[in-house]
Amino acid sequence: MSRVAAVCLRRGHHFSKTPSLSIRLLAGLGVEGDGHMGALVKHRYDRRHDPTRPNLRQVHLIPCELFDELRAKGFTIQPGDLGENVTTSGIDLAALPTGTRLHLGTHAVIELTGLREPCVLMDRFQQGLKAATQDRDADGNVICKAGVMAVVVADGEVAAGDAIEVELPAGARQPLAPV
Numbered sequence: 309m310s311r312v313a314a315v316c317l318r319r320g321h322h323f324s325k326t327p328s329l330s331i332r333l334l335a336g337l338g339v340e341g342d343g344h345m346g347a348l349v350k351h352r353y354d355r356r357h358d359p360t361r362p363n364l365r366q367v368h369l370i371p372c373e374l375f376d377e378l379r380a381k382g383f384t385i386q387p388g389d390l391g392e393n394v395t396t397s398g399i400d401l402a403a404l405p406t407g408t409r410l411h412l413g414t415h416a417v418i419e420l421t422g423l424r425e426p427c428v429l430m431d432r433f434q435q436g437l438k439a440a441t442q443d444r445d446a447d448g449n450v451i452c453k454a455g456v457m458a459v460v461v462a463d464g465e466v467a468a469g470d471a472i473e474v475e476l477p478a479g480a481r482q483p484l485a486p487v
Contacts, residue, residue, distance in 0.1 A: 309398060309471065310396065310397065310398040310399040310471070310472040310473075310474070311396070311397045311398060311469060311470065311471060311472060312394055312395070312396060312397075312412060312413070312466055312467065312468055312469065312470040312471075312472060313372045313387065313395040313396060313397040313468060314327055314372075314387030314388070314394075314395040314468050315327070315328055315329075315330060315331040315393065315394055315395075315466055315467060315468060316328060316331070316387060316388035316392060316393055316394075316395070317331050317339050317340075317341055317342040317393060318342065318343060318388075319341060319342070319343055320343045321343045321344075321350075321352060322343065322391075323390075323391055323429050323432070323433055324388055324389050324390070324391060324433070325342070325388040325391055325392065325393065326388055327386075327387050327388050329467060329468075330465050330466060330467040331393060331394075331465070331466050331467075332463070332464070332465050332466075333367065333412070333416045333418065333460045333462075333463060333464055333465075333466060334460060334463055335460050335461060335462055335463050336459070336460060337366065337460060338363065338366030338367055338393075338459075338460055339366070339367060339393050342393065344363070344365060344366065344368070345366065346363050346366075347362065347363055348360060348361065348362065348363055349361040349362065349363050349364075349365075350363055350365070351365055363459070364421040364422065364457060364459060364487045365421070365424075365457040365487060366418075366457075366458065366459045366460055367393050367394060367418050367457070367458040367459070367460060368391055368392045368393050368394070368424060368455055368456075368457055368458075369392055369393070369394045369395075369396055369401055369410075369455055369456050369457075369458065370390055370392040370394075370395055370396070370401075370454070370455035371395070371396050371397070371399060371400070371401050371455075372387070372395050372396065372397050373397070374441070374453055374454075374455070375387075375395075377453075378437070378440055378441070381440050383434055383436075383437060383440065384434070385434075389433070390430070390433075390441075390454065390455065392455055394412065394466065396472060398472075399472055399474070401420075401455065401456045402423060402451075402452070402453065402456060402484060404420055404456070404474065404476075404484065405420075405476065405477060405481035405482055405483060405484065406420060406421065406422065406477070406481075406482045406483070406484050406485070407419060407420065407477035407481075407482070408420045408474060408475065408476055408477060409461060409474075409475040409477075410458070410472055410473070410474060410475070411471075411472065411473040411474075411475065412464065412466045412470055412472055413464055413465060413466050413467065413470035413471070414464060414465075414470075415462060415463065415464030415465070416460070416462060416463065416464025416465065416466050417460075417461040417462035417464070418458035418459065418460050418461060419458055419459050419461050420456050420457070420458050420484060421457050421458055421459055421487050422456065422457050422484050422485050422486055422487030423452040423454070423455075423456055423457070423484045423485060423486045423487065424452065424454040424455045424456065424457055424486070424487075425452050425454065425486040426438045426439075426441040426442050426452060426453075426454045430454070441453045441454040442454075452486055456484060457487050
């Protein structure tokens with residue numbers, strides 16, 4: 309069964325977030341009290357280019373299985389270290405299509421908007437981490453493994469141990485792409 313392994317948030321713009329007992333998701337805004345909360349883009353790079361764009365990165369999720377993979381490569385990674393709000397267990401987030409809805413706990417619902425593209429800040433956190441969160445498929449295309457991004461569809465509290473239910477989108481399914 310898929311579960312929430314940890315939840316994190318942090319005021320202001322910082323690379324890492326702080327683990328918390330629970331977080332509150334607000335529809336159309338993101339994680340209450342988090343530096344990336346808002347209806348319009350908050351990511352520093354994106355905001356400089358067009359501050360009127362919608363915020364498609366309200367919630368950042370990473371599977372804890374990635375942490376296991378990174379630890380095997382010599383990295384020291386804990387929930388929140390890579391800036392995620394929700395650390396998951398038992399779900400292949402990157403394999404889900406755009407528009408997938410995840411029901412977190414009793415009431416919260418988020419909708420996947422895309423992949424998080426590894427950035428240079430990862431190497432500032434731990435040297436070599438950016439490359440370690442990228443891979444290549446058989447055709448040589450880059451695979452981003454730094455988690456997925458989502459928007460909040462329905463308010464709710466989310467805590468470690470909460471169940472995650474997957475609701476796939478109807479119709480044709482588009483793979484997640486970097487946002």
